[in-house]
Amino acid sequence: MSDRTPVQNAELALLLEVTGTPKPGNVDRDREFSDLRFEHFMAGAVGARPGLERAGAGDRLGRAFERAVAGMADQSAGNTQFGALLVLAPLVAAASDGELTPDFVDSVVRGTTVDDAADFYRAFEHVDVAVDDPPDGLEPLDVRRGSDAVPVLEARGLTLFDVMEQSADVDGVAAEWAGQFERVFAAAERILADDGPVSERASRAFVELLAEERDTFVVTRNGPEAAEEVQRRAKAVLDGDEDAAELADDLVERDINPGTTADLVAGALFVALERGLVV
Amino acid sequence: MSDRTPVQNAELALLLEVTGTPKPGNVDRDREFSDLRFEHFMAGAVGARPGLERAGAGDRLGRAFERAVAGMADQSAGNTQFGALLVLAPLVAAASDGELTPDFVDSVVRGTTVDDAADFYRAFEHVDVAVDDPPDGLEPLDVRRGSDAVPVLEARGLTLFDVMEQSADVDGVAAEWAGQFERVFAAAERILADDGPVSERASRAFVELLAEERDTFVVTRNGPEAAEEVQRRAKAVLDGDEDAAELADDLVERDINPGTTADLVAGALFVALERGLVV
Incomplete structure (x- = not known):
């Protein structure tokens, strides 16, 4: 180990x-992409580290997340790992408390406060994140308002968990927060049971998650039909009827970017590493 | 910045x-390579971090290096970044003291002690590093003896700087320690003056360094003729007479690995980042 x-x-x-x-x-x-390159993800990961350290030290979860996002954004390409950090922050907090289980992570996210929600909104001020327009009546809570929305959060007494629960239907990361990180833990077990290089396991876990549910980031940016096409073609890859590399080239070409699924893979890799995945 | x-x-x-x-x-x-993969370098970099933090905090340089190597080796492929860490440790110490100049780095490495030398020898116990047989009369100081060589270091009063100076003719990293990190600082300036993605600048800096001098790691592992061939072909790449990707494929195929040059590139990238290279 x-x-x-x-x-x-x-x-x-x-x-x-x-x-x-x-x-x-x-x-x-x-x-x-010419404006979003591999090297930006390296810098994003290194930059996020101080925020992740706060999560590991038991600091307020929202604040740890907001600091991780601020550090992640300290490169020239904008948003690289916002959603992945939102998945990782509670997992790191739980693991650092010695109990990386669905029940315990659930207690961590349910323990968040209105202050955590305010931190979460502030995090949107560091980077542009593609999000849907809020449902009718929830405009005052549009995340794009950043800290301007904080008084509304406070007036309504909304915790970060409440905010995530409200978005669980339209955002795959929020769905994990609201649902005991079920898909993350399941994917981690598949990664552990898989064999071969970790980079290949990560690729397979990605395609499996993509085939399992529509990617909500694709729904937001490219529409539900595109998301359904991606899911269908990911299934075809698993069935051996389509080539993963060709699908990759086609989606990159069309700027269809299943970012939520990547966020879940990052969470799954973390759980797998904590459970003994050998690199 | x-x-x-x-x-x-x-x-x-x-x-x-x-x-x-x-x-x-x-x-x-x-x-x-099948047994030395990209992912091992990711884990090596993350693992080295606590040792780098010691260097940044002003801990004894040899001890910081030895801890960095121990953490780097906490992955399944063995040595990934031993030489790069030997380049980086004094640079990080100097930068953390606020003065990343050739003169100040020189004073840092000249300030090392016999204890630092002992730490350096202990670092060889964490990984197998390809090294030459020592010259006649220096067998008691063969680095492969690890901590068994420490009494000899102490008896002779050899500091880590002394050890590096003795190897400067046959080891490109030791030559940097003995020579004010001249090639590292020069390559950093070329990277800063270059343009385009950082990954492409790193590649160009690598080829330039390769063309400039024989890679000592290639001399050690593959012999002087191979090292001369690599240098000659790197020059041909710079002259537009050979394709870098073809040279890369050929050298990988023949297991000719200019690792010392990569170590210098890591140091040059660090200096460039500290001097404002934008990622």
Whole structure:
């Protein structure tokens, strides 16, 4: 078993996530965009570290997340790992408390406060994150308002868990917060049961998650039809009817980027590393 | 200017070094060996961090290096970044003291003690590092003896700087220690003056360093003729008479690995990051 701390494993999970290839539609070791390159993910992971350290030290979870995002954004390409950090922060907090289980992570996220929610909103001031317009009546809580929304959070007494629960239907990361990180823990077990290089396991876990549910980031940016197409073609890859590398090239070409699925892979790699995945 | 600390920049330099491609003969984003893969370099960089933090905190330099090597070796492929850490440790110490200049780094390495030398020998117990047989009369100081050599170091009053100076003719990293890190600082300036993605600048800096002098790691592992061939072909790449990617494939195929040159690139990337290289 490695001597790495949970914070080190979280950083390594971010690095291994982007190392996995092919990860259809996402930046990986073989594919990048001219304005969002592999090197930006390296700098994002290193920059996020002080925030992850706060999560590991038991600081307020929202604040730890906001600091991780601020550090992640300290590179020239903007958002690289916002969603992945939102997955990782509670997992690191739970692991550092010695209990990386669905029940305990659930208690961590349910223990968040209105202050954590305010931190979460502030985190959106560091980077542009593609999000849906809020549902009718929830405009005052549009995350794009950043800290301007904090008085509304306070007036309504909304914790970070409440905020995530409200978005669980439309955001795959929020769904993990609201649902005991079920898909993350399941994917971690598949990664552990898999064999071969970690980068290949990460790629396979990515395609499996992609085939399992529509990627909510694709729904937001490219619409539900694109998300359904991606899910269908990921299933075809698993069935051997489509080539993962070709799917990857096509999605990159069309700027269809299943970012939420990548966020879940980062979480799954973290859990797998904590449970003994050998690199 | 980034808010990253020198320790963060050192870790990022390790990651960017292996991200650069092509780096003829070395593991890079596009080339790896079945038993020494890209992912091992990610884990090596993350594992080295606690040792780099010691260097940044002003701990004894040899001890910081030995801890960095111990953490780097906490992955399944053995040695990934031993030489790079030997380059980085004094640079991080100097930068953390606020003065990353050739003169100040020189004073840092000249300030090492016999205890630092003992730490350096202990570091060889964590990984197998390819080294030459020592010259006649220096067998008691063979680094492969690890801590068994410590009484000899103490009896002779050899500091870590003394040890490096003795090896400067046959080891490119030791030559940097003995010579004010001249090639590292010069390469850093070339990286800063270059343009384009950092991974491409790293690749170009690598080829330039390779063309400039024989790689001592290649001399050790493959002999002087191979090292001369590599230098000659790197010059041909610079002259446009040979393709860098083809040279890379050929050297990987023949297991000719200019590792010392990669170590210098890691150091140069660190200096460039500290001097404002934007990622």
